[in-house]
Amino acid sequence: MSRSHQNAWLSVSSVAVGSFGTVLSEFLPIGLLPSISSDLGVRIATAGLMVVVTGLAAAVAAPVVTVATSGLDRRVVLIGLSAVLVVSDVIAATAGAFAVLLAARVLLGVALGGFWAIGAGIAVRLVDASRTIRATSLITAGISIATVVSLPLGAVVAATSTWRLAFVIGAGIGLVALVLQLLTLPAMPAEQRVRPAALTALFGVPRARIGLLVAALLFAAQFAAYTYISPFLHDVAKVDPDVVSVALLVFGVSGVVGNSAAGVTLHRSVSGTLVAGGIALAAAVALLPLVAHLPVAVFVLLVVWGIVWGGLPLGLQTWMVQATPAGSEAGLAMFVTTIQVALAIGSSLGGVAVAAVGIAVDFQLAAVIALLGTGALVWLGVRTAGSARRGAAAADH
Template identity: 55%
Template sequence: MTQTPDRRGWLGVLSVALGSFVLVLSEFLPIGLLPAIADDLHIGIGTAGLVVVATGLTAAISSPVVTVLTSRVDRRTVLWSLTVLLVVANLVGAFAPTFGLLIVARMLLGVALGGFWAIGAGMGARLVEARSVIKATSIITAGISVATVASLPLGAFVSSFASWRVAFLISAALAALALVGQLVLLPSIPAVQRVRFATLGGLLRVPRARIGLITTVFVFLAQFAAYTYVAPYLEDLVKVTAGTITLALLLFGVAGIAGNFVAGATLSRNMVATLTVGKVLLAVAIVLLPILAWSVPGVFVLLALWGFVWGAMPLGMQTWMATATPGGSEGSLALFVTTIQLSIAAGSVLGGIAVSSSGYGLDFTIAAAFALVGAVVLLTLGRGGRTEDPGPADPAAAPLSEPSSAEPAVDALRP
């Protein structure tokens, strides 16, 4: 492990954490801006949802590609490059005069996003002492939860008083701040593991990991088929003001934080039960939203329930994958990231088709069905999946110069 002064190492962790926050914020920020983007660029809501799809698909492709192509490059240099790309993507998006150029900007963001999550979560193990690796990694990955919470209400809040483009400029400024911190604080972090495309399938040989990937597909399909269109739902079906939409989405986010902390306690007691119950409640909350659209208080209660159970889902799936692959590597993490991003993109596409063709009722019903399927798969197969270390699928996965025990990103997430 690269030796650095303890204080500088923790400051480096914070700079990487800020980068993770801005990446996920930038990915989900347009969800709260879809009505404003659609109106400004004269496109439909379903078409506007492609700004989420483009990022997810590109990230799914770029995660394994960046992992392989940069596996011999200093991780600090790779991270700098990805953060520069993050700044550029947000600036291009902010000033894009056409929807086509906005999609290009979102694809650039997808490259940065996929590349970062293939290597970023393991940075903590290279920056601090071994006894502090879990804490450092949790700080870096906390950027996901906070950004997921902040993105929707921030987007809705900005669009209520300014152009949606201002939100992209805010993201660009935060990304520039993270870049400065990384340039100043990160030490050299030499690559320790060579990865080839042939090594990326190792995760699929682990039964418990396969179950985790399948259930991850269904829960992210469910979430983003509905979540991508929750702001338009509130505007078009519930018919509330922009200020009320912001308040509703803020409630969703705060409930998500609470759900994250509660899941941290319940997952250690019964992981299958926590995830299964969460998926069922997710389905119930989503399917009831169109039915109770006439009642603003009822919608707020359902959004709070939805936010609470969703707050547990990413942490739960990360924990499941961590216990499934104790020998996790950048290659296996890249496959996990690809699964998530493909599911986000597919969910957004299916949601857009449903909204455009039949409205929010069909969209939210489909999303609820996905969540229930995920619960059934986990409940029926989850108890039998074994925890194994797949080992390297190819000699090329061997370390370049030192053991990679300090490197595994997934293992560092173990509670």
């Protein structure tokens, strides 16, 4: 292994740590809302705003940061976003008022949206073309791991310490990412300016439209169910409280495996990976309530679900990069905006379903949404391919 090859993978790893830190900071406080509510003297519903504002800020920041910084060296931008992550978590950890905490969470949203839009597509600048998907899978592994680790880690923090420790942990990881990036990231001069028109122009690209629609539906499906995975295990599956953390850990490890597996399958077929993943996601969440009385079956389906969700975000990002090869950052910016909005909508729909008809029906709803996303990919993909063939035939004549 050459020194330059080693440096390339160290650079990729530094971005992966950054992606892990931003997403962990986003989700870690979810299990701590009662403590935050009590300590800062606000209603728990009000405390929940700290999760909402982060997602909304990320949805806005992704395209704004992409356009505003498109003329800057990407090394400088990524390091700056990691610094914003550290600052936001430090402010949150020391906040004496809820308004200050909300401001910190808005800052986190800026780091989150910018990092997803720029960091997720940076692998092509760091490694050879033949290793781009593998490098991207490492970066998105940070996202997948943070998503699934946040719940059990939050439970540990809530049981053993103050909620402020969650933000100290986030700041610590952000600081590690910042140092690694300072030491390992090479200069990456801006290749082209991203104009605001490039963002809306994506909707004129059939493949990009398909990617955004499918991403919206699959992320909404995922978070309609995933948001309530702990209550499902507690209240529906009647899993022992001590075993719930183990179940969530199993889900997380499965996600890492799925992310690695997707790095292989995507080389063969991006659309095939997404279709198979969408169907498996729908099947897993639909079957869970039906086998809730069978602990072994529940764990098996959690493994399937974790594997699938470990790979789907990487597959969707790969689709968007391929759909907009001349401006992948614009594509990823709109991708981040889309999934953050879909995440909020999915969680909200899930909450309404759980309150009105129960967790089991919520999981069935999530399965239907996942199937809609998969069906849209198949139907629109076939239509687009047919149009392309007809256009080629017309050109030949």
